[in-house]
Amino acid sequence: MSNDDGKKTLGVRGGGSRPGNVKQSFSHGRTKNVVVETKRKRVVVPKTGSGKPGSNPALGDPARRPKGISDAEMERRLKAVQAAKAREVEEAAQREADEKAREEERQRRREEIEQKEREEREREEALKAKAEEEERQRREAEEAKKAAAEADKAARAAPAAAAPGEDANRGAKPVGGRLKAAPTNERNNNTDRDDRGGRGKGRDDGRRSGKLTLNQALSGGEGGRQKSLAAMKRKQERARQKAMGGNQQREKVVRDVQLPETIVVSELANRMAERVADVVKALMQNGMMVTQNQTIDADTAELIIEDFGHKVVRVSDADVEQVIDSVEDKAEDLKSRPPVIxxxxxxxxxxxxxxxxxxxxxxxxxxxxxxxxxxxxxxxxxxxxxxxxxxxxxxxxxxxxxxxxxxxxxxxxxxxxxxxxxxxxxxxxxxxxxxxxxxxxxxxxxxxxxxxxxxxxxxxxxxxxxxxxxxxxxxxxxxxxxxxxxxxxxxxxxxxxxxxxxxxLKANPERAAQGAVIEAQLDVGRGPVATVLVQNGTLRQGDIFVVGEQYGKVRALINDKGERVKEAGPSVPVEVLGLNGTPEAGDVLNVVDTEAQAREIAEYREQAAKDKRAAAGAATTLEQLMQKAKDDKDVSELPIVVKADVQGSAEAIVQAMEKIGNDEVRVRVLHYGVGAITESDIGLAEASGAPVLGFNVRANAPARNSANQKGVEIRYYSVIYDLVDDVKAAASGLLSNEIRETFIGYASIKEVFKVSNVGKVAGCLVTEGVARRSAGVRLLRDDVVIHEGTLKTLKRFKDEVSEVQSGQECGMAFENYDDIRPNDVIEIFEREEVTRTLD
CATH class of the missing domain: 3.40.50.300 (P-loop containing nucleotide triphosphate hydrolases)
Known part of the structure; x- marks a missing residue:
């Protein structure tokens, strides 16, 4: 292979090793040819159709496969490799998505920080601009004041000199004795621009022109706080409706507000038909930081009522019971009723x-x-x-x-x-x-x-x-x-x-029902149940009533045969369901119009009962408390917890318990109530070390388990005789045993001897009864007791004896006492403990 200049270069052809020449270049134009040998890596490609018949080409050549690996194993391994690759792809995609989400979150946070920084800078610039504007106005005010003073001074010095130049210098300001020209157009433009940013000079309605910017909101214009945009919109809407002759502001309704001694803020707002927020705001303006659920006194509430333009009607707390109808019945409305026997x-x-x-x-x-x-x-x-x-x-x-x-x-x-x-x-x-x-x-x-x-x-x-x-x-x-x-x-x-x-006997069956509670109990499943004898009117299902410190709505009426009835007339006894608590036997039931009235009356009665108990406790003087504490030190108490099936039985048991005891022992009823024995009763009994007495009631499962764990004794009774006798026997166990003394003899001292290792020994003659070693002795001198103790020794001649009969002589030595003299008399007595019981 050749390049463009015709020189041979390194090339790759075919497979296997092959030689070649490489030309190396050095500095100063020197070159050198080097022979090199190149090798190509062999790539093995499986041939199609190779291997055994029926083999899978994707699994490779069985001949090149490691021994002991079947096609199924190879296929399983191939699937595992493919699954791993798929998981890697999914994980990579998930990592990419997570990284993208993190990047978006970082970008969002950066934008938030930048936004906060921009707002902070704008706020600082606005505050700085406001401070500069205030400083400028202050300087202008000082300059104007100074100029006015100098002008006044110049006018007094030359009153006639100002007349000729009056027209020419109209609008000028005297500064430093000279007249200063009026502000330039540039200054006027700035003033106009300032006016457009804040309030218009010619406007008296206080509306803004243009958009409300952050600088304007923070600067507050003229150094004061501006109204919010929503307030401005409301004002514009009112002005528009007034211009169109639409809905005018309705005339305020003046109400007569009944005001008790104390009232909750929300209730006060409700009686005035005002918004609770407005009432709370008015109270805060008067220096009282209260919430809608707090109670305020009548004087404060009266001020608020007068501020809102209403009239105050002072009522007593007891006036809440005036809703109970006490009108005399007319003769024509009265009808015969059954007698109550x-x-x-x-x-x-x-x-x-x-x-x-x-x-x-x-x-x-x-x-x-x-x-x-x-x-x-x-x-x-x-x-x-x-x-x-x-x-x-x-x-x-x-x-x-x-x-x-x-x-x-x-x-x-x-x-x-x-x-x-x-x-x-x-x-x-x-x-x-x-x-x-x-x-x-x-x-x-x-x-x-x-x-x-x-x-x-x-x-x-x-x-x-x-x-x-x-x-x-x-x-x-x-x-x-x-x-x-x-x-x-x-x-x-x-x-x-x-x-x-x-x-x-007559009654009016058409009026609101009134009756007396004969008995009350807490029934499992039905809740508080009161047996009521209707005395006047007709009690119907759904009536709202108040009975003593409880109130409720008649959920069901059950007659003496156990049947449900819709109503009960005069002299009819019924069981009433639907109370919020168990009333006292003997309480009067009255039907009222609304549940709010019933709740208010019940709460007033409950508070009155608490105040009465508190007043009874407060009436005790400090001396009485100290005397009571002193007396109680010597009095043993047997605390008990009583639960009964009905209110009358519980009260009767408590009265019986109060009669048990004397100056040394008394029974104290920690708690009594109606219904099953509960875990709270067990907890109270454990804290006080008291047993729980159940009269015609039983403990529920959690209470039994708790009693077993805490070691609290529960006793059940169905006859009051047994309960009273058991408590009396338990209280008798608290009585200290009575110590009785029996005089068994007298001895007269004839002579006193000193014996080494013993001390003084009295030579005595038993004049009456018997002298015993184990008995107690008193030393009488001129019929006055000067010592009481025990004998150290009792001897007859030289022998220690247990007793000496009358007419015999003996030697006596007292334990830890030596001041004995002739003619003293020794009185010998025995003590015995007698178990006491309550009558």
């Missing part, structure tokens, strides 16, 4: 059994131990068709307060007295409750079928309590009945009906 009497005198016989249902079977545990309300229809409402109150002494509530809502009291047991303490309590409530009484002498029955004895015993029955020329009806045989039940119902006719 309360069964009262002593324990086990047959109250529930008597009611059971009247209504033909086994109520007593559902009560533990045959004792009525909480108030029940039932309706009974007589043979004549009239309805009677019965309240069955418990007869146990612990339920005194519940019986009192029963007497407050009742019309007639049926006093049940057992003919074989006569008048008992709780019978007297029932009589007192009935008299305090001012309701008529009917005496039912029960268990007349028993052989030991003596009705006349009952009538005579009632005379002691000013209850005179008709058979003894009195006014109180008495009926002999038997709940077992049914004897006298019809006469009892006739007596009740007769008494009801005399009372002429």
């Amino acid at each position: 309360t069964i009262m009497g002593h324990v086990d005198h047959g109250k529930t059994s008597l009611l059971d016989a009247i209504r033909n249902a086994k109520v007593v079977a559902g009560e533990a131990g045959g004792i009525t545990q909480h108030i029940g309300a039932y309706q009974v229809k007589t043979d004549s068709g009239s309805m009677l409402t019965f309240l069955d109150t418990p007869g146990h002494a612990a339920f005194t307060s519940m019986r009192s509530r029963g007497a407050q809502v009742t019309d007639i009291v049926v006093l049940v007295v057992a003919a074989d047991d006569a008048v008992m303490p709780q019978t007297v309590e029932a009589i007192n409750h009935a008299k305090a409530a001012g309701v008529p009484m009917i005496v039912a002498i029960n268990k007349i079928d028993k052989p030991a029955a003596d009705p006349m004895r009952v009538r005579t015993a009632l005379l002691q309590h000013e209850v005179i029955v008709e058979q003894l020329s009195g006014e109180v009806q008495d009926v002999e009945v038997s709940a077992v045989t049914g004897q006298g039940l019809d006469e009892l119902l006739e007596a009740i009906a007769l008494q009801a006719e005399i009372l002429e």
